[in-house]
Amino acid sequence: MKRVVSIAAAVAMTAGLAACGSNDKSPGGSGNGSSGSEFKAAIAFDVGGRGDHSFNDASYAGMEAAKKKIPNLKITTAEAGEGENDQARENRLSQLAASGNKAIVAVGFVYAKSIGTVAKKYPNVKFAIIDDASPDSKGTNVEQITFKEHEASYLAGVAAAKMSKTGHIGFVGGVNVPLIQKFEAGYFAGAKHANPKIKIDKTYLTPAGDFSGFAAPDKGKASANSMFQKGADVVYAAAGKSGDGVIQAAHSAGKWAIGVDSDQALTADKSVAGSVLTSAMKNCSGTVEDFVGSVKDDKFSGGNKEFGLKEDGVSLATTGNHLSAEAKKAVDDAKKEIVDGKVKVSPTPSK
Template sequence: MRHATKVASVVAAAALGLAACGSSTGNTTSPGGTGGSTGTAGGGGSLKIGMAYDVGGRGDQSFNDAAAKGLDKAKAELGADVKEASAVNGESESARKDRLQSLIDAGYNNIVAVGFAYAKAVGETAKANPDVKFAIVDDASPDSAGPNVDQITFAEEQGSFLVGAAAALKTKTNHIGFIGGVQTELIKKFEVGYEAGAKAVKPNVKIDVKYLTQPPDFSGFNSVDKGKAAADGMYQGGADVVYHAAGGSGGGVFTAAKAAGKWAIGVDSDQAKTAPADVRDVILTSMIKKVDVGVFDFITAVKDGTFKAGNRIFDLKAGGVDYATTGGHIDDIKSKLDDYKQKIISGQITVPKS
């Protein structure tokens, strides 16, 4: 990880503090987060929730928006008072810690950190604030662990297996693709599960794989241009179905699919409902990762006094991952996908993670 200078850290903290003070109305929502840290707040209840988004922020139509859905539900149904802040490309570890601490300093004593990039920041901030309850999405490492930290993770490989099977059942060229935003262990789970599902249907299927960036460059989760270029190359090379696990970069994959007259597969949210209207008809299905469920469960536990630290895994059996049927494009193969789904739940099929 890169290290910010002391001056940069102070500036980042001050900027966040100013942003956090900028809004306190009842119905505000955070902008997309691509231009800098932003903060919004709403409501006046005693249940105070601060949410720190990953790169792309609210409005990415994917991972961050799935988390935002859980926060919005808590605001509507539990009367939560919420404040939001977003990460930026290339930021330092100290900037992430500053963001979490600024939410706490503003009075938000239950914090949700969206994304594994917050692991060290959560671990250190949680230790420094033992009376604050934390949840981190997508990390179960020792870096973020603590007696006041709920580690929310998902069986992404299981959901990816199902959309991989769908891709293999639908391909007419016996050639499909996978685009990952950043090459990390987490995104590797999506790739490996997708490949396993496709090969369970067609052992000889050709699968192209492309990662947009390598750590510590996380811009691969928020670069429409990179996503489009990678997908263009795959479609031109003969692939007719491409699955992305690339956050906001997935918008470029959908644009490329539309231009090529081919299929794309979405991720995290049901993207045939969230993507721009002009590309929804090329989204074959989406691997749904119910981040909203994990976030809402954390907030509910805080409200009910039943919070427990440790790792919670949301898999197919728990309803934490699934595949989408919006558009009706996979209606003809749904029974086959559901058969695979039940075999995974029963343990008849064990999906690899790496």
């Protein structure tokens, strides 16, 4: 039976604990335990947490997959709080490291500075951060996991343009930061490749620095409703849990939503999941599973690992079989062009 321990309530008390020592003091600090002992791993979620039907859930699925291969794996989870600062995130990671976890996953670029700091204090603990490869998080005991979200988003744009009956689509970003701009860039490029005359609306729910845009389904729903009322019939959301609101709006309007990170035709509420045209996915689950396994097997290697279409790190979902034959062919052709290097998708929006 899988053991999952929540430490959200303990985070507020971690500052003093983190200051007690600068190295991993847990028993067997440099080893990962025998086959008969408990192997501890942890995951610190981004804003939105478990149940976001997207980024956080996809990452946690990797822990569950690792559990199937490592029966003695004990998983600890830690939730993020809205509006928290780097110190709060540093405290959370320090608590996890001090508690004997040997593999710690930080979900989201917001952990960059804190993971860089904590990793230096606990050199015998292995860390992974998803969606960041900056100098802030770099360390010999840190694996930086990044994806070519712009490539999957390009395919989503092709699908949206081919499936739109009005020639008008939309994009809802959670927070206006470079990571989410990668989704925008790919989506716009793919849509314009499929239909040069396509009209695309876009909005960001919050500006850079305000991460509540990843956990505001009401704002996502309002933004999508506005786009649907103006004539858009397909809206792509790269907005974490806020994407739930976009899917709800699509269902109410009888239009399409495009999911992100996870296959949201499977993870969204069943009452509205039928309105998910497709999802631009990234394999957070597989990369997390591989990271935990590498630590357990003493095969960890740090540094940045980037995954795109060629590496099967990103993809476009087909659940529901909603895409027309024309759209499917266009998506398949676009994917081949990218994998073959004939098309280079820019990760930054055109000006």
